[in-house]
Amino acid sequence: MNTGTGGDETLLLAGLAACFVAVALLVVAVASLSRAGSAPDWARRIDRYRASRDDDEAPGERPHPARRALAAGEWTVRSGEMEDRVAHRLDQAGMSLRPHEWVLVRVGVTLVLAVAVTLLSGAAFGGLLGALLGWLGTRAYLASRTRRRLTAFSDQLPGALALVAGSLRSGFTVSQALERLARQDLQPLGAEMSRAVAETRLGASVEDALDKVADRMVCPDLSWIVLAVRIQREVGGNLAEVIDTTVETMRERTRLRRQIRALSAEGRLTAYVLIALPVVLAALMMLMRPDYMRPLFTEPLGVLMLVAGVVALLVGWVWMSRVIKVEA
Known part of the structure; x- marks a missing residue:
């Protein structure tokens, strides 16, 4: 005892x-x-180019x-x-x-x-499981935040390009149209365009600055616009009309993507419930009956069963995510 x-x-x-x-x-x-x-x-x-130790720190000070x-x-x-x-x-x-x-x-x-x-x-094995959950959870949070930001940028891009096309018809240059776009209260598109405008003021070309935005935001539609700007600079043409055509194509794709997402909503909800059910149930049992769940962490057979359950859960999640995912 x-x-x-x-x-x-x-x-x-x-x-x-x-x-x-x-x-x-x-x-x-x-x-x-x-x-x-x-x-x-x-x-x-x-501040990125500063040393890790501040200059005002005394040499002998801890x-x-x-x-x-x-x-x-x-x-x-x-x-x-x-x-x-x-x-x-x-x-x-x-x-x-x-x-x-x-x-x-x-x-x-x-x-x-x-x-x-x-x-x-x-049990010590529970600590290992919690550490794995914390490390993967923070990674999932970053991935989720990135995905939401990229999606918001793609949703805002057609309206922003329509504004650029209107500016070009009014006699503005591409650089002036981007500056006008950067002043709009659109996030994250406004912030990204502000960075592109800042790069052009530092000597970069408009095409290179927009290329960096397209690569950073993983947006092939913007890459097409950059290609159209390059061609227009070399051979001429009506850039506003090209942008209008591209915007209409992007909007049609967005409508199709949202329609597919609405039709697959039931399958996605089913997948979320099936994946969350064992996790939530295990958490409730650990809070309400810890003695009942302790053999899963202390006994060799329980640890084996727990590992097998986690592996099966991950395999099921990957399989269901592939089933409900529809490319548009």
Whole structure:
């Protein structure tokens, strides 16, 4: 009895310590996010080229724990050669966090979920499952935010191109039409066009700036417009008419895509319910009857059954997502 009580106390102390570390990491990440969000865009761009240690810090002074955590995250990102890839994903999602700050957020969430699941299940395997859930969950959040932003950009593009075509008929140049478009209160399209206008003012051509926007937002329709602008500059022609034709094609495709999405809504809802049902039921059972669920984490046969269930759930999710997905 004493041995078991001592083991429980040790597990509780370890869980509390891990919770403290995770909360500290989350506080540092949230502070970094608020600092990055409050700074203007030009200040954030200049801050990327600053050293990780501030110049006003005394040589003999010990660095702040928050700076230590950020410096460790920055070193991890740069040593793994994934800084550019993470920065590109954050840029697509419209997040002002820097790569090492995002890694810090993921680590904090992973630790919190690992400790929470460990304390609820009373087994180390539960901590591993919680850590996996936290790491994959943050990745899914970033992917979901990126997908929503790219979809919003694609939905706003036809109306924006119609505005560009009207500006061209009024006698504006392509650069002036883009500047007019950048002043519109459209997000995320307005922000992306503002970046394109800023690049043209720094010496880049309109085509190259729009090409970067098309690559960043994964928008083939905008790539077609850029190709039309290049051809118009070389051989001439009515660019406004070409843009109008492209806009009409894009709107027809959007209507068809929405119609397909409406027709497949029942299948998607069924897939969501079937996937969420075992997860929600397992979470409720862990909260209401933890003793009943503990053998799944402590017994070898239970661990094997849990792994088999998770694998079957993932296979079912992949299969159903392929069935309900219709390309338009």
